[in-house]
Amino acid sequence: MSLDAFPEHILLTPGPTPLHPHALQALSRPMLGHMDPEVFALNCEIQGDLRVMYGTAPGTFTALLAGTGSLGMEAGFANLVEAGDEVLVCANGSFGRRMAEMAARYGARVRVVTAPLGEAIRADDVAAELAKSGDIRMVAVVHGETSTGVLNPVPEIAELVRDTGALLAVDAVTTAGMEPFHMARWGVDYAYTGAQKCLSAPPGVAPVAISERALARHAARRTPTPLWYCDFEGLRDYWTRQTYHHTVPVNLHFALHAALRAALDEGMAARQRRVQQVGEAIVSALAPLGFSPYVRRPQDRLPTVLALRLPQGFDDAGVRQALRAREISVTGGLGPTAGQIWRLGLMGEAARPGPYRALMRALEDLLGVRGVMERFEAALDGVLV
Amino acid sequence: MSLDAFPEHILLTPGPTPLHPHALQALSRPMLGHMDPEVFALNCEIQGDLRVMYGTAPGTFTALLAGTGSLGMEAGFANLVEAGDEVLVCANGSFGRRMAEMAARYGARVRVVTAPLGEAIRADDVAAELAKSGDIRMVAVVHGETSTGVLNPVPEIAELVRDTGALLAVDAVTTAGMEPFHMARWGVDYAYTGAQKCLSAPPGVAPVAISERALARHAARRTPTPLWYCDFEGLRDYWTRQTYHHTVPVNLHFALHAALRAALDEGMAARQRRVQQVGEAIVSALAPLGFSPYVRRPQDRLPTVLALRLPQGFDDAGVRQALRAREISVTGGLGPTAGQIWRLGLMGEAARPGPYRALMRALEDLLGVRGVMERFEAALDGVLV
The missing domain is CATH 3.90.1150.10 (Aspartate Aminotransferase, domain 1)
Structure with missing residues (x-):
């Protein structure tokens, strides 16, 4: 063909979106290696710009995962959940259900809050579940449910989770970069999106933001995460310590960098x-x-x-x-x-x-x-x- | 910047390599969605070409993983190993050791065959390990060890593994597409590489080939693989049944398709x-x-x-x-x-x-x-x- x-x-x-012209242009820049200083400099800019996009605290760790948005979802459960942990998933559509499935695969005891099709999760229902058990280690919610066009009330849910000791993981696939997203103000611990959604970059990288609290949770694991490829420490080896972990898709970094910069320039x-x-x-x-x-x-x-x-x-x-x-x-x-x-x-x-x-x-x-x-x-x- | x-x-x-001019050109083709019929048609061609590149049996399942070569390595252990399985890893360099680490993360009881730095694994050592235990479920070996420039004797190792009931997983990152690789003839059950190596396509997709025996092993799992993103059944949903599993990096598919076709044309x-x-x-x-x-x-x-x-x-x-x-x-x-x-x-x-x-x-x-x-x-x- x-x-x-x-x-x-x-x-x-609902994705992929048409490429931003700057992303298209950057995609075919001459090749560089993933360990080249120019790429590390570019990565630093991406990390800074992602902090702005997600509205993080200043020191929050941001990075691109070398995969699409679903890998972003997976990395959250793989790193932050251990076998037997209780996880509360808000599931009112396909992507919420995918979260529940992934959490279960990593050994979580999954509890689910649902809502009728085409309706948002009710914060009251989340509060009721949180009140039932004092041992929920993570709450996970899809901000914008692509499968039904529903916006879930993340700020209200975050308010409820804040003092429980549970981490809050948010799927920001259809929101961050286009809709209000305030990781620090709301109190989100893990957020991810896909490049091909609100940023109009080519698919294949997943921008993530990980709070200090989430990093501490990861550091205190009893067992290593099975997912070597997205192990938070491995990510920090590459993105913070500039040592080799795995090859990253540099051409997609070029394109994401350009699209993200264009988004911040627009405001x-x-x-x-x-x-x-x-x-x-x-x-x-x-x-x-x-x-x-x-x-x-x-x-x-x-x-x-x-x-x-x-x-x-x-x-x-x-x-x-x-x-x-x-x-x-x-x-x-x-x-x-x-x-x-x-x-x-x-x-x-x-x-x-x-x-x-x-x-x-x-x-x-x-x-x-x-x-x-x-x-x-x-x-x-x-x-x- | x-x-x-x-x-x-x-x-x-040793990677990434300079892009093939056809790959560079294809990379910036107009965007399409991952569920578009043109993309499925292209995927079918990629699958056929990968069968040729890997030298597979006619019905062998081939696909691109949406990540780099290390995700290819990880997907093998994630899908084909269950907690408690005995896995024999040939580790005479960084990538062999990475295999051993990944296998352990998925719960394998790992046994290792090594060789002095700069030397190939000796088939005799593999034979001795296989003779010690009748319960090895998988043997894993890096064909070309990038860290030292050593070629391991995969055909000889395959010969030893053939009748043991163990699966054979081979890292073909620096070999397939450039050096002889005969999956069917040798008896390899799982092989993977990275796009940016012998094919000179941009990094970010990992071509894999999975034998029928490996698919049967996966189908007989007692527990689902933790790695939803690369679950062999999920891959088949998309690559064989043309139903949605996760978004794939279509631009990288375009480029890989062009580079792979150019490689087969050259011979x-x-x-x-x-x-x-x-x-x-x-x-x-x-x-x-x-x-x-x-x-x-x-x-x-x-x-x-x-x-x-x-x-x-x-x-x-x-x-x-x-x-x-x-x-x-x-x-x-x-x-x-x-x-x-x-x-x-x-x-x-x-x-x-x-x-x-x-x-x-x-x-x-x-x-x-x-x-x-x-x-x-x-x-x-x-x-x-």
Whole structure:
């Protein structure tokens, strides 16, 4: 297969997002070795920028794992959980359930707080579980549940966990870099994301932040973590002590560095604003066709993954296939919401009017309707994106 | 730091190697999602090409892990070893010792066969260990030990393991794609490498091959592997059943696909020939300066990582630093061989006269000697590279 045969696609999915132009450019810089001084200097800048992105305390250890977001999830349980530890997982979607599965694989006694599909975890339910047992060693929660477009109340949950002695691990895959994330202020001990989400860098590295408390927990383990590849001490060997641990994907470091720098240059507030503005314009444009927000309570809606319930009788698979023939990728539901919802990505470079103009135009054409584009433009008119 | 400030470096290290031009080109192709049909089609081609590269049986499962070579090592132990299993590790260098450490982390009772530094594992020693116990569940060996430039006798070891019921896991990081590797003929059950070694693709994916016997062993586990991210069943969900498991680094798939195809187009025999020819030319050129092969027995020498003992009184650190100022990267010894040897990479795009001409020229200049370049060219003259 010739790669030249691939047309340019507009990715409006919940990830990967379209690459930031600086990331694309940096990706094909001349090769360097993982132990070269230029790479260590670049890594230091990445670490500093990640502290800003995650809103960490000054000395918090940050790094890139050499894998995708799921490895970020795994590294948290692998390093911070030992066999027999009690772990409370907030699981109201696929990624929360994945957390519960991983924790169990590392020998945790897993307790789960759930919520009905399309609803956020209720902080009261977390409080009730915490009250039941004084021995919970870790609480884990997905900030933005990609599978349903739900935003979980991490600040409230963090407030409850703060004085219990439990660590708080947060999946920031669809939030950090685009939505408010305040690791230090909230009291998060471990956070991770994937490069290809809010930062619009290529997939293959997972930015993580690890609190001093989490490092101390790791240092006090009775047994080494099975996961040598992401052992927190091994990571510090490379990222702090600049000694060899394993080869890192330097080209992806180049690209992540460029994308992260671009995100900080733009500023978190500006990024949050364009997510919100483009999201509102999409809802305005599509509502008259019968699309409606899937997540009932406005405060539970994840701005970066806009979940829209499809109109009655809408040909989900057919329309998405027709869109794809026009090089526009849109994602449907996952599991129980398949055929019922679309999940529109508003992370990184997807959260701009341009890519969504293409969708609006194509929908008018495919559905034989008018006014979609007009409503989209009207909603954007006068707002800064 | 501006990435534009990085000059082009000539990487003569044991990895990463200079990118193949097709890989560099493919790296910056327009983005696609990991679930896009074009990506699945590309993955199928990668899987077929990996079967050729590894010399597998027709139905052998091949895939890319979303991480570097050490994750390939880890995935073998994580999936194929359960707590209490007896594992025999051939450890005659850093990477063999890393194998022993990983196996232990997954609960194995580890037995080790060693060899003096700079010597290959002796098949007789493996036979003696196998004779001692009838309960060895896995034998693990590094084919080419990057840390010392030693080639271990995998075919002989495989012969011994064949009828014992033990699985054979082989680290093919510096061999597969450049040196003879015959998984099916030898009887290897698990093999892995890193993209950035013999294939000259960017680091960040680890090509693996898993025999049917290894898959059956995995299917019969009493407990799930802790390592969700590389669970063989999860890998098959994505690579065989084309269902979602985790996001894969598609840009690295593009690049690996291009580099692997280029390697097969060139042909394994031609690649082995140029490693040998360039290696011999380097030895001819440098011998009069006092450089000599570090590995005593010729049959123990790993062609792709040429380990040369430095001349008496040679200023290792100073010369390598001066070379680096000229954008030429050469790697020294590791641990006990630090200051005593150089390890010259002859993998992928490094195993060509061009990059080594730059080294010869620079050495003449830095050491104030003549004839190095002439001897290098004379040794290459008339041979096909």
